[in-house]
Amino acid sequence: MSIVFQGEYSIHFPYYIRLWGWSVHPHLFFEWLAYLLAIGCYFLLRRRFGDILSASTRWTVVVAAVAGGAVGSKILFWLEDPSLTLQNLHSPEYLVGGKTIVGGLIGGLVVVELIKRYAGVQSSTGDLYAIPLALGIAVGRVGCFLTGLSDNTWGNPTRLTWGIDFGDGISRHPTQLYEIVFLLGLVPILYLLVRSVSDNDRPSQIFVSGDVFKFFMLAYLSFRFFCDFIKPYPKVFLSLQGIQWACLVFLLYYSGDVIRWTACSRRLRKHVGARVSSSL
């Protein structure tokens, strides 16, 4: 039930967090820490880069994103293993029990777009959420990792040296840690993008308002699509899991933006090349 570091330190899963004499479940602790960190980070970014939306419209969008995210995270959880969901249709505990991050992101996106259309908001609204989401998911994944086997977020068995035994004697891919490393690497890139999109003096020639959130979604959904190949979830169709299908659909949804960015960057390179050759 433990992993041992150099014969000295060991972690038992689930690793309960000691807090003022209380033992708090790691998932609960890190999930709430992630929410608080994401909210704090959002307010810092809003103060640093400003906001194109009025306070009430921003609040409407935030509320829609949070509520949509919560519902979406449940719906994709049901689709993750449709046969198990069908078996548990009578069980409210199962139906409200699990949740998935990809479902949360997609649910938030869909509800925000619906609400924006209903309320007549045409501005892009997601750029300020990209970094808080990346940080929040990374912190939340620490809770998933420390929960161990019961969290069902670990990877397939592996013989790699960094494989981790979550308590059943089998060394597995610590996919939660892969995700944390990926997201922490993504944060500086997102910061540079937010800065370049918000810079009115030298506006980005490739990315426009709304593209930072799209870039985050593309990066995260691509990561999850490939990472989930090393997770033991049931395949629902054509050897892909439910979450991978959701990732694929929304990667296609954003494919137009990738084409636009590629075309812009090609035009920009051509333009710069022409200016350099004319000055020589």
Next chain:
Amino acid sequence: MNIVFTFAIGFAVLIATLLFLSCSLCAVSGGLSGQGGRAVPAVLALVSLGVMVGGVYLIAHINRGKEPLE
């Protein structure tokens, strides 16, 4: 006045969302008391879901057409 309603309903939706997520965890882990009782958090989760859906619709309705179009 609309902005006050917007913030008030927004807070209600956020609290309902947190309740929804927390109740989900309790429903799975056997309730806060740890003595079973999974049905209560499950029902609470469904009630908070109703508050979330209604609140989001209401808040969008209040702010309909308020943002200047680009």
